[in-house]
Amino acid sequence: MGRKLLLEHAKVPGIRHIDTYIQHGGYRSVHKALKTMTPDEVVEEVKKSGLRGRGGAGFPTGMKWSFLAKPEGIPRYLVCNADESEPGTFKDRYLMEYLPHLLIEGMITSSYALGANTSYIYIRGEYRWVYTILVEAIAEAYAKGYLGKNILGSGFNFDLYVQPGGGAYICGEETALLESLEGKRGNPRMKPPFPAIKGLWQSPTVVNNVETIAAVVPIVNEGGDEYAKIGIGKSTGTKLISACGNIKNSGVYEIDLGLPVDEFLNSDEYCGGVANGKRLKAVIPGGSSVPIVPAGLFYKNIKGEDRLMSYESLSDGGFASGTMMGSGGFIVYDEDQCIVRNTWNLARFYNHESCGQCSPCREGTGWLVKVLDKIEHGKGATMADIDLLWDIQRRIEGNTICPLGDAAAWPVAAAIRHFRDEFEWHIKNPQLAQSKNYGLVKETVYQTV
Amino acid sequence: MAKVTIDDKIIEVPDGTTILNAARMIGGDVVPPAMCYYSKLKGSGGKCRTCLVEVAAGSEKDPRPMPKLVASCSTNVMDGMVVKNKTSEKVMDARKGVVEYLLMNHPLDCPVCDQAGECNLQDLGYEHGLQKTRYEFERRTFEVQDIGDNIKLHMNRCILCYRCVYTADQITEGRVHGVMGRGDHAEISTYITKAIDNDFSGNIIDVCPVGALTDKTFRFKSRVWFTRPMLAHRNCDKCCGKTTVWLSGDDVLRVTGRKDQNGEVEEFICNTCRFDKKSLADWSIEGPSHIDKHSVISQNHYELPSDNIKRLK
Ligand SMILES: Cc1cc2nc3c(=O)[nH]c(=O)nc-3n(C[C@H](O)[C@H](O)[C@H](O)COP(=O)(O)O)c2cc1C
Ligand code: SF4
Ligand code: FES
Numbered sequence: 203m204g205r206k207l208l209l210e211h212a213k214v215p216g217i218r219h220i221d222t223y224i225q226h227g228g229y230r231s232v233h234k235a236l237k238t239m240t241p242d243e244v245v246e247e248v249k250k251s252g253l254r255g256r257g258g259a260g261f262p263t264g265m266k267w268s269f270l271a272k273p274e275g276i277p278r279y280l281v282c283n284a285d286e287s288e289p290g291t292f293k294d295r296y297l298m299e300y301l302p303h304l305l306i307e308g309m310i311t312s313s314y315a316l317g318a319n320t321s322y323i324y325i326r327g328e329y330r331w332v333y334t335i336l337v338e339a340i341a342e343a344y345a346k347g348y349l350g351k352n353i354l355g356s357g358f359n360f361d362l363y364v365q366p367g368g369g370a371y372i373c374g375e376e377t378a379l380l381e382s383l384e385g386k387r388g389n390p391r392m393k394p395p396f397p398a399i400k401g402l403w404q405s406p407t408v409v410n411n412v413e414t415i416a417a418v419v420p421i422v423n424e425g426g427d428e429y430a431k432i433g434i435g436k437s438t439g440t441k442l443i444s445a446c447g448n449i450k451n452s453g454v455y456e457i458d459l460g461l462p463v464d465e466f467l468n469s470d471e472y473c474g475g476v477a478n479g480k481r482l483k484a485v486i487p488g489g490s491s492v493p494i495v496p497a498g499l500f501y502k503n504i505k506g507e508d509r510l511m512s513y514e515s516l517s518d519g520g521f522a523s524g525t526m527m528g529s530g531g532f533i534v535y536d537e538d539q540c541i542v543r544n545t546w547n548l549a550r551f552y553n554h555e556s557c558g559q560c561s562p563c564r565e566g567t568g569w570l571v572k573v574l575d576k577i578e579h580g581k582g583a584t585m586a587d588i589d590l591l592w593d594i595q596r597r598i599e600g601n602t603i604c605p606l607g608d609a610a611a612w613p614v615a616a617a618i619r620h621f622r623d624e625f626e627w628h629i630k631n632p633q634l635a636q637s638k639n640y641g642l643v644k645e646t647v648y649q650t651v
Numbered sequence: 652m653a654k655v656t657i658d659d660k661i662i663e664v665p666d667g668t669t670i671l672n673a674a675r676m677i678g679g680d681v682v683p684p685a686m687c688y689y690s691k692l693k694g695s696g697g698k699c700r701t702c703l704v705e706v707a708a709g710s711e712k713d714p715r716p717m718p719k720l721v722a723s724c725s726t727n728v729m730d731g732m733v734v735k736n737k738t739s740e741k742v743m744d745a746r747k748g749v750v751e752y753l754l755m756n757h758p759l760d761c762p763v764c765d766q767a768g769e770c771n772l773q774d775l776g777y778e779h780g781l782q783k784t785r786y787e788f789e790r791r792t793f794e795v796q797d798i799g800d801n802i803k804l805h806m807n808r809c810i811l812c813y814r815c816v817y818t819a820d821q822i823t824e825g826r827v828h829g830v831m832g833r834g835d836h837a838e839i840s841t842y843i844t845k846a847i848d849n850d851f852s853g854n855i856i857d858v859c860p861v862g863a864l865t866d867k868t869f870r871f872k873s874r875v876w877f878t879r880p881m882l883a884h885r886n887c888d889k890c891c892g893k894t895t896v897w898l899s900g901d902d903v904l905r906v907t908g909r910k911d912q913n914g915e916v917e918e919f920i921c922n923t924c925r926f927d928k929k930s931l932a933d934w935s936i937e938g939p940s941h942i943d944k945h946s947v948i949s950q951n952h953y954e955l956p957s958d959n960i961k962r963l964k
Contacts (some may be wrong), residue, residue, distance in 0.1 A: 370833070387829065392697040392725050558811060558830070558837035559698050565752035568835040572788045590785060597748030600719045601700055 205432070207420040207440050208413070209456045212300040218335060220342040223303040229348055231311045231422040236356040239422075244315035248418060250426030252438035257283055257374075257411030258489065258529040260513050263418075269398040270316055271406040279407040280318045281383065282309060282415050284325040285367055285374035289490035289551060290531030293442035294412035296454040298325075298332045301416075302339035308415035309362055310348060311422055316408055320361045323412075324379050327369035336364045371555035375604045376409040378557065389557050390604035411529075413442050434460030437512035437527075447534035450474030463487070463509045463516075464501055467534065480536035483642050484620070487516055488528020490548050491609035493616030494541070495525045497642075521616070537642035541624050542635075545617040546574035552610030563607040566598040570614055577625060580632030588625050592618055653730040657681045657704075658738045670723035670734055671702055675913055682913075683736050684746075684775050686753070686860050687812035688724035689915055695817045696724035699810065700749045701775060705742050708733035720745055743779070750779040755786040756835065757861075758807045766862030768875040771914065772810065793838060799848065801867050801926045802856060806838050809863035815839060815855035822851040822919070839863070850889055853925040857908045857916045868926050869897075869905035878904055880940040885933055889921035895940045896931075903929045909940070 216222040223229070235244050249264030270278060282305065286294040298305055305323070313321045325333050340362055343349045351359045365383055367373045373382045377391035380402050401407020417439060421429045430438045437459035446452045449467070451474040457466060467482070468475045476482050482497040502508060504523040509515050513527045535544065553567035573591050577583040595611035602608070618625060624640045654663050657674050658681040664673045672690070674682045683704055688696030696702075702724045706717035711731025720742060723734070736742055754776055761767045793806035811830070816839070819828030831840040856864045878897040883906075885892045897905045906925045908916030928934065 372833075392722075553834060556834035558832070558834040559813075560700050561698070561749055561752045561810065562700055564811065564835050564837070565755050566748075569752075569755060569786060569788075593748075597745060597752075601703060601745050601748070603697055603722075 205440065205458065206456050207424075207429075207432075208297065208304065208416050208442065209301070209454075212296075217300065218302060218339065220303055220339070220346055220348075223301075224346075228303055229307055231419045232307055232314075232348060233354060235311045235314055235422050236354050236358055241315045241317055244311065244418075244422060247421055247426035248315070251417075251421040251429040252426075252433075252436060253414065253417055253421060253429070254437070254513065255411055256413035256417070256441065256530070258288070258491075260527060263410065263414055266398070266410075267316060267408060269396075270408055271399045272317065273406070277320065277405050278316055278318045279402045279405060280309065280313045280316050280321040280415075281376075281379065281402060281407055281409045282321070282323040282412055283374060283376065283379060283409050284323050284329070284412045285371075285379060286326055286329075286412070286529075287369075287371035287374050287555075288529055288531055289548065290444065290446060290486065290533040291489045291529045292444040292446075293454050293530055295329055295332060296444070297412055297416055297442065298329070299335060302335050303343070304416050304419060305336070305412055306339055306343050306348070306362065308418045310343075310353070310360055312408075312410070312415050312418050313360055313362075314358055315418075318408075319359050320363070322383060322402075323362070323364045324373070324383055325364055325366050326374075327367045330366070333364060333366045340364065370557075371551075372557045372604075372606060375606060378604070379409065380407065387557075389559050390606075392603060432458050434510060434512050435514055437514060441511070441527075441530055443511070443530040443532050445473050445532040445534070447532075448477050448480060448536035448539065449534045450477045457511055459510075459512045460515075461511045463511055466511055466532075473532075473534070476534065476536050478536075480538060481642055482534065483537045483539055484535040484541065486525070486531070486533040486535075486613075487511075488526045489531035490533070490551065491612055492526040492528040493521055493524070493612050494535075494544075494620065495523075495616070496620050499523050499620070500525075521612070522619070525616070538639055540578075540639045541617050541621040542574070542578050542628050542640075545614055546571070546578045548613045549574050549610065552606065552613075556606060556610070557604075560603045560607070562598045563602045563610065566594050566607070567610045569594050570610070574614075577628050578635075580628075580636055583629045583632070585626065585629060587629070588618060588622065653728045653732070655728040655730075655732045655734060657734045658736050664728060666727075666730075668728050670704060670706075670721070670726050670728055670732075673728050674723065674734075674736065678912075681736055683723050683742075684771070684778075685724050685913075686771055686775065686810060687814060689814050689817070689858055690913070691915060691919075692814060692817040692821060692858065694820070695812075695814055697722050699753070699812055701746060701753075703742060703745050703749070705735040705739040706732060707735050707739075747779050747781070750775050751781060751785070753810050754780060754784070756790045756807075757810070758790060758792075760808070763871075764805075764808065764862040765865045765870060765875075766808075766859075770862060771860035791835060797867075798855075798864075799852065801853065801922070803865050803867050803870065804839060805863050805865065807863075808861050809839055810861055811837055811839075812860055814858040814860070815864060818855050818858050819852075822854070823849055850921045850923070851919055853922045854908065854916070854919045856925075857910075857919075860914075866905055866925070868929065872904045873899055882909065882937040882940045883934040884937065885924065885928065885935065887921060887924055890924060891918045891920065892924060893918060894920050894924055894934075896934055896936070898931075901931050903931055903934070 211226045253263045254260040372378045373388040375390045378388040382388035397407040444454050466472045485500045486494045503518040516527045517524045549570045553571045556563045558564040595614040598607045599611040628635045683702040685702045686699035703720040704723045708714040710729035796804045829840045880895045883896040896903050
């Protein structure tokens with residue numbers, strides 16, 4: 203049975219309110235850190251825990267924290283990235299909606315560790331009701347003395363603000379987020395300088411995902427070593443996965459990292475298998491930017507070993523045969539789903555969300571959509587269009603200012619890599635493809651690998 | 652100081668110099684094209700991606716190559732860095748891609764564009780472009796707009812280099828000029844129509860690498876290659892008064908800032924010099940202007956000042 207470090211009390215009635223939250227052990231980490239630990243000791247526990255950023259890139263959090271510049275007389279900031287806009291990802295919303303105080307607690311403890319006296323939660327504009335929940339919870343925390351001046355008599359002053367964004371995926375990119383938070387257009391910044399040196403208002407800043415910050419709470423409570431015992435290899439602790447698509451039980455699950463993918467997808471404790479007795483066609487396990495993998499390569503890596511829900515196992519085989527843990531947006535496709543249509547749809551998203559600063563992403567994403575539209579809707583595409591798609595994505599990838607360009611390129615590359623036959627079928631049968639799906643032909647191919 | 656190798660040429664430059672500027676110090680073929688960076692504009696660069704180069708060795712201390720191509724305009728050199736520009740296949744391929752992206756939605760209305768002959772995009776297209784476009788869809792279009800009395804904005808031609816935005820940032824207090832919309836429907840905002848009511852607004856014409864911002868007083872007067880650029884000056888109480896005047900016979904067809912070998916203006920000039928002083932009597936003529944490589948005029952008979960001849964060797 204999966205343990206729950208984050209979501210244990212999510213469904214307790216009234217847990218949104220501070221009294222109930224405290225009755226269930228809430229704010230212990232604040233007491234512990236502020237009264238018994240130095241900021242550096244908190245950072246040390248986070249390092250020991252092996253916690254990796256839950257926003258997508260999986261960068262070790264303790265290391266990120268230790269990069270934070272600490273010049274005298276200049277404020278530092280912690281900024282929580284709650285912009286969660288990647289298709290398929292909705293775990294942060296769940297956490298904030300049910301357990302707002304867990305995030306606030308994490309913000310206090312983490313800000314104490316980083317020496318930040320003011321911090322911000324930048325929340326996606328569409329999460330309006332969650333914004334309200336957070337604002338109410340913050341007011342409660344002020345009233346109880348967990349926020350404000352001289353918290354718990356420790357001498358630590360701390361103010362926390364929530365800022366809703368305008369509803370732009372690009373503002374989830376950390377430097378675009380900082381621009382937006384400063385009241386500017388959300389264009390990603392050139393790096394270096396990195397936020398750890400020059401971030402919000404040119405001050406040293408750490409940007410962390412909601413789940414990352416929430417995970418600091420159990421790490422401080424139980425100790426980094428305890429946390430690191432969970433999981434496998436460099437994938438320690440628990441991870442929230444938002445599962446959706448053609449499965450029986452969609453929703454947000456907390457899993458121990460290292461859980462076999464088979465168990466996650468097929469056991470009743472989690473997704474409950476593919477819905478309606480259909481067969482599995484493909485999975486995008488980490489949010490729409492990570493490569494889609496066909497069923498065979500999802501269950502087993504190219505060496506025939508069972509895949510696990512961990513950073514290393516999911517990316518085993520690189521992009522040729524693997525994928526990524528990403529943000530944990532787990533999207534499942536059954537045999538009736540059309541990969542071309544799906545790819546076109548994702549391409550539309552990235553085109554719409556490109557900030558337009560750099561030419562490969564601005565122009566390339568638009569071109570991808572048009573060519574995919576031509577293939578998907580039988581508008582006279584030829585086989586050369588598949589190679590053209592490949593060329594366009596290849597020249598976006600790695601050549602842009604921010605990783606949105608890569609995020610737009612990878613889904614197209616992976617779809618062509620694994621489902622080229624389906625693209626070809628669309629082009630050869632433009633009429634038929636309007637009324638019928640290609641179905642599932644790939645399965646057997648990969649099982650022999 | 653940092654010693655850096657660019658396409659097998661070695662140069663020593665001060666710490667904190669960008670790869671692009673180091674390449675410009677060497678000059679010639681090793682200089683990557685730069686469509687958005689402008690040394691006089693704070694914050695510019697990084698956007699167009701034409702200046703991408705390969706870093707084959709990061710530094711003396713850490714000679715590992717950089718995994719991705721980097722924007723040479725916004726990456727600083729390190730001691731012992733080895734950079735490949737023209738000698739890198741990866742760079743040439745990526746640049747070809749960038750040019751294709753930039754031309755994809757460009758109207759290619761060069762025959763009626765005032766920038767023709769001194770357009771960075773034309774040069775770039777010529778050097779790296781494909782013979783034939785692979786983009787077969789409708790190009791995006793915008794209405795032509797006036798920015799005040801003297802400047803026209805052809806958004807269709809814009810490559811969103813943001814140079815004019817940074818110019819506006821620099822010459823005005825607060826933020827008065829910017830970009831509206833996102834992605835491939837982003838456009839240079841036209842509330843500048845009101846906002847750039849500033850004596851130096853005309854400089855956005857000079858910094859524009861394409862024909863998106865043009866001088867209405869010069870519109871359709873002449874192709875640039877039929878004019879004779881002359882260095883000229885006048886006593887001006889607003890700016891340095893040092894300009895290039897573009898003559899046809901004894902008529903001053905247009906006035907611009909003086910451009911250096913990188914195609915950048917040496918100093919900003921004021922709108923009075925640029926738009927109002929259109930008589931030869933307004934100017935003291937110093938002699939023929941040396942023309943940077945971004946102009947067709949440099950290709951023929953034009954006489955060059957002696958210091959420039961040295962430079963070209
Ligand atoms: C286009 C784009 C969108 C992103 N969106 C988010 C997001 O919504 N939430 C998030 O936490 N990280 C997002 N990221 C990653 C952030 O830039 C950053 O790496 C992350 O917030 C760091 O937090 P972590 O170390 O805790 O994972 C995005 C990155 C890119 C390039
Ligand atoms: S990659 Fe796309 S989203 Fe990122 S800076 Fe460039 S244009 Fe903007
Ligand atoms: S000149 Fe370097 S990216 Fe445009």
